[in-house]
Amino acid sequence: MPPVTPEYLARRRAAILAAAARCFAANGFHATSMPDVCAEAGMSAGGVYRYFDSKETLIAELAELELAPVYDVLRAAADAEPLLRPAEVIDLVHRTVLADNPSSLLLQVWAEAVHNPAVHDSVRRRTAGILDILSSFTRRWMPGCSEDAALSAARALMAVSMGTFVLQNVMEASAERTATHTLLESLDGVVRAELQNE
Template sequence: MPQVTPEYLAERRSSILAAARRCFAARGFHSTSMPDICAEAGMSAGGVYRYFDGKDELIRELAETAMAPVLRALREAADADPMPGPAGIIDLIHRTLLTDGASTATAPFMLQVWAEVVHNPGLRESQRRHTTELLDLLSAFTRRWADLDEESARAAARALTAMSLGTFLMQNVVEVDGEPTSATTLLDSLNGIICRSDHGG
């Protein structure tokens, strides 16, 4: 019998996770069954259960790794010359979420993860860790953009995170059937309102 290598096992796990992601994106977490995932992966139930205990473990692992490409892209962007501005960072986050190894299945998958966080303590803790790391990275950008102290940079990073999440929802839910509004347009419009308000206009 041929020896099963670690590379083979890792490839099989990755294939099952990709199949699960496609199923979750198409049907939702709660409407997807393990037989659906087995069929999508082209494997028997015994083959899939060799690698994962069940659907909950698949959801946890996919959610745990979903933000890793974004964090990696932000670390790389911090060394770019010129360094991206706020709209560029928002676009980078979205572009990475939508294209890194998962095609168009990522947008509906991420929306489901964020919804599931509301009543799934395990996912909530996972996403909290990712958010903390995201804020650390974004704070480094906001400090350099505006020469802010640590507290102000952190507050600005939270605002940027809120804009990123809101823009993602706008582009992938509200405007899903039309032409998405760019992050630059949204930020410029908001900035115009803020400036007028600050000057009493």
């Protein structure tokens, strides 16, 4: 029997995570059992438990991985020329999230973060990193702004991105989706009206 290499172990682990992601996306975290994951992965229970000792461990790892590609793609785009506009950044985030997993998986991660401390910590940690990168975009969009203003704008951009994701991929999933730039243009009018009334 050939020796088991680290690369082989990494591939097996990634295959289990991918199978779990498909199961969780289709049926939800709590309706999915470890036997479901084993069947989807085409592995015995012993094979799966060699890498993950529980469903909770799988969920926590998937939560950690779900936003990692977003961080990477934003970091690569932050210093690029030409500078992406806000709607383009939001669309880039959404495309990255959906590249390997359906929208339902991210929504479940957000819901799980409400009551699962391990998932909450993972999401919070990843979010802090993403906010830091988004701040680099907002500083370029608003030259001369303070660090506090850049971070506040980054938080607003993240909030709009999350809301847009839900609208486009849940509420409008079976209909024609509203373009992100259209949503931002409409929001700009609302914000201007609010500022005029202050």
